[in-house]
Amino acid sequence: MDNGTETELEKINISDENGDVKTHKDVSPNQPFRRQAYVSMGSFLLSFSAGATAGISAIIIPQLQHDKGKYKYNTEMMSWVAAMSSLALLFGNMISGYLMERFGRRMSQIMLSMFYISGWLIIGFAKNIYFILLGRFITGFCQGWLGPLGPVFIGEISSPAYRGLFLAGLSLSIASGVFMSHLFGTFLHWSHASFLCALFPLMGCIILYFSPESPSWLASKNEIDECKKSFYWYRGKSLVMQNELDKMLVEYEKKKEVKPKLETLKENIRKPEFYKPLCIMIVFFIVTQLSGINVICAYTTDIMEVLIGNNKNTYTAMLATDILRVVALISACILLRRIGRRPLAIFSGVFTTISLVTLAIYLYLVEQRIIRHISPFISLGLMAIYIVVSNLGISPLPWNMVGEVFASETKGLGSGISVSMTSMAFFGTVKTAPAMFHSIGHHGTYLFYGLSTLCGTIFLYFYLPETRGKTLLQIAEHFRHGNKEKNKQTNNENNCCV
Numbered sequence: 001m002d003n004g005t006e007t008e009l010e011k012i013n014i015s016d017e018n019g020d021v022k023t024h025k026d027v028s029p030n031q032p033f034r035r036q037a038y039v040s041m042g043s044f045l046l047s048f049s050a051g052a053t054a055g056i057s058a059i060i061i062p063q064l065q066h067d068k069g070k071y072k073y074n075t076e077m078m079s080w081v082a083a084m085s086s087l088a089l090l091f092g093n094m095i096s097g098y099l100m101e102r103f104g105r106r107m108s109q110i111m112l113s114m115f116y117i118s119g120w121l122i123i124g125f126a127k128n129i130y131f132i133l134l135g136r137f138i139t140g141f142c143q144g145w146l147g148p149l150g151p152v153f154i155g156e157i158s159s160p161a162y163r164g165l166f167l168a169g170l171s172l173s174i175a176s177g178v179f180m181s182h183l184f185g186t187f188l189h190w191s192h193a194s195f196l197c198a199l200f201p202l203m204g205c206i207i208l209y210f211s212p213e214s215p216s217w218l219a220s221k222n223e224i225d226e227c228k229k230s231f232y233w234y235r236g237k238s239l240v241m242q243n244e245l246d247k248m249l250v251e252y253e254k255k256k257e258v259k260p261k262l263e264t265l266k267e268n269i270r271k272p273e274f275y276k277p278l279c280i281m282i283v284f285f286i287v288t289q290l291s292g293i294n295v296i297c298a299y300t301t302d303i304m305e306v307l308i309g310n311n312k313n314t315y316t317a318m319l320a321t322d323i324l325r326v327v328a329l330i331s332a333c334i335l336l337r338r339i340g341r342r343p344l345a346i347f348s349g350v351f352t353t354i355s356l357v358t359l360a361i362y363l364y365l366v367e368q369r370i371i372r373h374i375s376p377f378i379s380l381g382l383m384a385i386y387i388v389v390s391n392l393g394i395s396p397l398p399w400n401m402v403g404e405v406f407a408s409e410t411k412g413l414g415s416g417i418s419v420s421m422t423s424m425a426f427f428g429t430v431k432t433a434p435a436m437f438h439s440i441g442h443h444g445t446y447l448f449y450g451l452s453t454l455c456g457t458i459f460l461y462f463y464l465p466e467t468r469g470k471t472l473l474q475i476a477e478h479f480r481h482g483n484k485e486k487n488k489q490t491n492n493e494n495n496c497c498v
Contacts, residue, residue, distance in 0.1 A: 032236040036158045039211040039234070040166045043150045044173040045204030046109060049116050050146055051177020052197040053139040056123075057082040058300040058318065059185025059193060060132065077129065082298040083431035084133050085140025089423030092144025097416030099145070105153035105214040112149070113205035116142040120198035124191045135194070142201075144423050148402065148415030155403030156214040157234045159241070160471050164336040167403055171396030172329040178297050179322035186315045215245075219252045220409075247473055269410070273479040277405035278414050280463055284345075284398040285422030287456025291352055292449035293395050294426055295433045296321075296387070306363075306442050307379040317380060324384055328391035340468035341397055342460075348393025349457030355386040356450030363443035394453065398422070404467045407476040 061078050099108045119138030126132045150170050158166045177200065184193035215234065218227035228245070235241040269275065296303060300321065304314040335344055359382040365371045398418075406414035436445040467475050 032159060032234065032241075033162055036162060036166065036234055039157060039207065040154050040169060042204045042207035042211060043109065043154055044169055045200045045207070046113060046116065046146050047150055047170050047173035048177035048180065048200040049120075049139070049197060049204075050143045051174035051179075052181035052200065053085050053136075053143050053177075054174070054294055054297045055178035055181040055300075055322075056185065056190070056193065056197065057085075057136075057298050058182060060190045061299075062301050063185070063190050064129070079431055079434045080133060081129070081136065082433075083427055084136040085143060086294070086423065086427040086430045088137045088140030089144035089147070089426055090420055092141040093147055093416055093420040093423050094144075096145045096148045096419070097412035100149050100152060100217075101220075101412045104217050105149065105156065106208055106211060107213070108149055109146075109153065109208050110205055112142055112145050113201040113208070115145075116201035117198050117205075120194050120201075124194035124198070126191070144419070147399075147419035147423070148412070151399055151403030152411050152415055153214055153403075155472065156216040159235055160469055163404065164341070164400065164468055165333055167400040168329070168333040168336050168396050170399050171391075172326065172333060174399075175322070175325045175329045175391065175395075179319070179326055182300070182315075182318055182322050186319060216248065219248055222252075224249065244471055244473075247471075251473070269413070271407075271410075271480070273407045273476045274410045274414060276479045278417060280460075280465075281398060281402055281405060281414070281418035282421045283456060283459050284401070284464070285418055286425045287349070287453060287460070288394055288398050289422055289425035289429050290449060290452035290456065291390055291394050292356070292429065292446070293390055295429055295445075295449075298430050299433060302437075303383075303442075307374070307383055308376045309374040309379075321383065321387055324387050325391050328388045329396060332392045332396050335392065336400070336468070340466050341401060342464050342466045344393040345397050345460050345464055346393075346457060348389050348395075348397075349453055349460060351389035352386060352394050353450050353454040353457065355382055355389060356446045356453065358382055359386065360443045360445075360447035360450060363441070363446070367441060367443060401467060404470075404472065404475055405465075405479070407472075 061081055064081070065078070096108075099111070103111070115138060119135050119142060121135075122138065123132055123135030126135060151167055154166045154170065155163060177197075180200075181193060181197055184196050188196075212230040212233050213226070215227045215231035218224075218230055227249070231241070231245050235245075300318045301314050304317040304321075308314065308317060332344070359379070362371070362378060362382060363374075366374045402415045402418050403411075433445065436448070440448075465475075465478055470478070
């Protein structure tokens with residue numbers, strides 16, 4: 001960090017309860033928010049690329065199939081084009097935790113962006129399907145690498161008041177990336193669309209290169225002076241923020257007395273603040289995949305042909321669906337600050353189930369000729385409802401919360417395991433979708449996704465905690481003490497009343 005920044009930091013005086021600076025004329029009141037938003041944009045651009053990775057198969061597959069007979073591939077090979085990136089997700093997840101702890105959150109993302117760019121260039125220059133599969137594997141590997149890394153980095157640099165907004169922004173960025181890849185592919189050849197998608201990680205890399213490292217990671221490496229500079233740069237020097245910094249440094253000071261790393265790891269994974277959020281996040285991520293979110297992204301054009309009843313206007317319907325997804329996620333960003341994670345998750349789960357089951361029943365009635373002709377107004381309307389309600393909660397919330405629920409010392413491990421499970425579920429759902437559509441029909445597939453979402457929602461109703469407005473230390477305390485802490489607070493209030 002340069003001397004200009006240090007001089008600027010010395011001018012900061014006092015802030016309000018959200019950490020917004022309220023002091024000298026040369027320091028903007030919203031400076032911490034602007035800085036957090038600017039650096040988060042670097043991670044958002046990488047998430048744009050993740051969304052493009054998920055969405056580009058819906059462009060590549062139909063273009064390969066209709067390229068004047070030049071390419072002739074069977075359904076199995078086409079399913080690999082869609083699923084190859086999700087297969088690679090797991091390998092990216094496996095190294096993400098290690099790399100973010102070894103090199104830092106910021107540097108790990110810079111390394112990631114280099115791999116991302118190379119993957120997109122390989123797809124763009126590919127002359128046969130095997131190079132396309134190689135490029136899809138590399139971009140999927142990066143998608144898995146980013147999975148735990150992005151939420152952890154943003155969770156550590158953002159203030160509690162803004163953390164939910166920025167973490168929800170990751171899901172919004174993914175949806176925007178899906179839309180942009182579909183938009184590019186609607187008007188351009190898939191190779192040219194791939195070159196444009198490479199611009200997202202390039203711009204993200206530039207932003208992150210000139211940004212400070214995560215304060216939490218610096219504290220874990222005992223770089224206290226750098227940690228303070230980074231923390232003040234991101235958060236300002238309000239009393240609330242200073243108190244959070246002091247608590248964080250005290251926590252890391254205690255951890256210095258530790259024993260060997262393996263012994264420490266064994267102790268950490270036995271702690272309730274590790275295994276409780278781990279179980280919750282694994283279920284939440286699997287529910288997200290089993291709701292069919294990524295199946296819709298990967299096979300949008302094929303799905304739209306069934307819902308419309310012909311192959312006309314499928315690209316228009318696809319882009320309309322993408323825009324709806326982005327709008328829903330923007331709404332989720334706003335709602336997360338107002339009503340919290342838990343109510344939104346339950347609402348989204350219930351109505352995602354209803355929309356999927358209703359769509360399944362309608363398509364079944366059409367198939368059985370009880371309803372003679374499919375009505376695009378009804379089928380696309382039900383799909384639109386599904387897109388909106390799923391992206392209000394089920395889709396963004398696991399990525400939002402994985403950066404919040406784990407204690408700092410187990411964040412890399414916990415987020416890595418959680419996202420690894422979603423990667424396996426991602427691959428399973430995307431790879432098996434064509435076979436399910438063929439064997440049990442679109443109606444049977446949507447019914448399966450709807451019932452899976454229902455089971456997951458019931459679990460979340462009983463076990464998902466609220467994290468809105470809480471510091472990372474308060475969330476860890478919740479999992480450590482659970483109901484005991486609530487009972488203690490209740491008893492104290494009763495004693496006061498007496």
